[in-house]
Amino acid sequence: MTSSASSAPRFSRITGTGSFLPPERVSNQQLAQRLAERGIETSDEWIVERTGIRARHFADAGTATSDLALPAAQAALEAAGRSAADVDLIIVATSTPDMVFPSAACLLQRKLGVAGCAAFDVQAVCSGFVYALTVADSLIKSGAARCALVVGAEVFSRLLDFDDRTTCVLFGDGAGAVVLEASVEPGVLASELHADGRHVEILCTPGTVSGGQVLGDPLLKMDGQAVFKLAVGVLEQVARSVIAKAGRTESDIDWLIPHQANIRIMQGTARKLKLPMDRVIVTVDEHGNTSAASIPLALDAGVRDGRIRRGHTVLLEGVGGGFTWGAVLLDF
Ligand code: UT7
16 A cells, blocks of 8 residues: 555445355254253244344354455455455454454455555454445545455354353354455445444453453453444434435435344334335345444345346445444445
């Protein structure tokens, strides 16, 4: 990445998408059976009715975030007709990096076999991909980068407390990626990012590493109802704001890709925006909540099955721990 001023109008546009799920698929029934062995009671019926989740994928113990990010990134590069050597910026959105440092982005860069370009992680939990895409868009629009690899990748299973049925049934592992390139045509039309640190406690993993030990509780804690209420409100608000900023209307949206946490939140958002559910990309049923990976995983699913096509207007919306939220409106 270099700094160079250019007076020519610059936009950023997604030129390729990719994703990867670890092979182990765990259905609700299988998870319920595992939890029963620990004396924890849950059921497929409860999970489906309250969340829409039917299965999730779990990475094995030897697989790290950068291992999931690599095949997702390679698939996105192939779809864009690019090689890793063309990339001048790598951003990985994750809350479950391989190690405290260096970043998952640097580890991904090494696995891609390239060196020299800027690489860093963005940590905004389930809003991470929307944050990362907005940062990449800004660096491209400023002229500092031309070809960015933007990845959302997580091994959230590592943070789960399998004795807490209110959280451990919700999350899964995976990675999604896009190649975002400088373009004379938009591209990204508008984006908006927000955070409200007053709500840190409602969704957090409060542990840390200190003095060679894990200090505090390193497992995920969530007040589901508080998160649910906040999410429904901010997702409507940020959607309307970003659509207005781009000079568009709700009826211009071909596809809504919300963070995949709970089908009821997605249905609520779609209803408020007067979008039928057949214009919402839903992968929560098969992926569960993969945090920063959920939006690029859903985007890639919609692109690869032919629903999302060139020229379609797509609204991406993230929401999660922090509390953070944001949206990106783009012409695909
Ligand atoms: O990624 C960041 C964004 N995260 C989210 O958006 C998550 C937002 N929150 C949610 O999706 C929902 O609040 C949950 C899915 C987490 C919970 O759904 P809910 O409808 O709010 O359920 P609840 O917490 O009110 O629990 C209802 C009942 C409780 O039992 P009682 O107290 O009514 O007897 C829970 O103990 O369901 C019980 N319960 C379960 N039962 C079976 C909670 N988890 C389970 C479970 N299996 N896994």
